[in-house]
Amino acid sequence: MSKHAFPILFTSAGRRVELTRCFRDAAERLGLALEVHACDLDPELSAACRDAERRFAVPRCTDESYIPTLLDYCRENGIKLLVPTIDPELTPLAEARERFAEIGTFVHVSSAPTIGIVRDKALTASTLGDAGVPVPRTIELSTREALPSDWNWPSFIKPSGGSASRGIGVVETSADICDSYDEPMILQELLSGDEYTVNIYVDADGKLQSVIPHVRLSVRAGEVEKGRTVRRADIHAIAQAIVDALPGLRGIACFQLIDDAAHGLRVFEINARFGGGYPLADHAGGRFAESILALASGNAECASDDWREGATMLRYDAAIFV
Structure with a gap:
């Protein structure tokens, strides 16, 4: 790290080269000597990691060693700002935000209770709906028998805790609903x-x-x-x-x-x-x-x-x- 550098870390950087370059341009306008650090499961095969000044490997964000690994790296490299890029890492980072602050790293993440809401699509729909935000009709899908009799078809199905379009799809009738799923699912009216x-x-x-x-x-x-x-x-x-x-x-x-x-x-x-x-x-x-x-x-x-x-x-x- 150079004397006047401003080190910033992008986690789960993947192919977010456009995002890192937005920050480079912004730093230039602010007169900051940005030093981009990036991490991923396989940084050698991550375009954003390869485009950064420094790169390193991390375990999955669901692994108990994920946060300690990031804390050690931020401490050793004087990271001033940590920018997460995927949904699954938001919860552990929100819960550890104060631990990062203690070593001088500002984590760009909302409060843990807020992340808890937005990471649960069923809870998001009910919370926003109760506040008057227009949302599609949404139900938690436990069993086919639990479907309301007045439900309209076709409908949209997706994991309640999903991200990156994983597991989404259209179901034409109730016959397309599986007997069970590997994770909590929600059903929404098709828009x-x-x-x-x-x-x-x-x-x-x-x-x-x-x-x-x-x-x-x-x-x-x-x-x-x-x-x-x-x-x-x-x-x-x-x-x-x-x-x-x-x-x-x-x-x-x-x-x-x-x-x-x-x-x-x-x-x-x-x-x-x-x-x-x-x-x-x-x-x-x-x-x-x-x-x-x-x-x-x-x-x-x-x-x-x-x-x-x-x-x-x-x-x-x-x-x-x-």
Whole structure:
């Protein structure tokens, strides 16, 4: 670590090269000499790890040695900011946030109770629904016999604790429901219409500072491939209602909704982390990465609603050669 470097660690870095480069650009604007560290199960085969200054291997985030491994690394390398990139690691990091703070590492993660809600899709739907946020009708799927008699088909099924589009699908009738599942599942009414991802920034005091929706023009492997930013007052109002319902939400989060022809806007997913489509919000002027860097370096947050509508992202494949 150089004398004036600002070391930052991306966990489960995978192929998040776009995200790390958003932070590099933000650090340049702030005058910080960013030093990117990245970790993954196999860092030698991670594009983001290979693009970083330093890389190292970690156990799975469900392993009891995961947090101690990260703590040791952050302590030894003077990591100032830790940025998680996948849902399963949010719970252990939220629970250990104060332990990281004691060694000088700021972890970009919301409160543990908030993470507990957003990591449980059934609880998310009930919590948001009770707060007046429009959500699709949702039930926990225990057995086929527990299905309400007035349930509409076809429907959408997914793991209550899933992420990265794992285990999702459409079921045409109750006959398609399995007798049992390996994990808790939920069933939701099937929505149809334009799909939006909404990147939001909540400051250290819990105030919503920025709401940047983009319409998902094309999706590949569960991640937006083509998108365009749009301003909609009704989506902004929903974002505020979500923040009110989740008072422990901090920093960056994103949620997805569908503008259903029959039901209107319905929120069906929320992630309390940087989402895969964040680079579009960054390009539009969101300054979320810059704001997190500023906060971690002792400066004022800078995220605001001063961003460009109509900014368009058209993704293509690139390669890291080693």
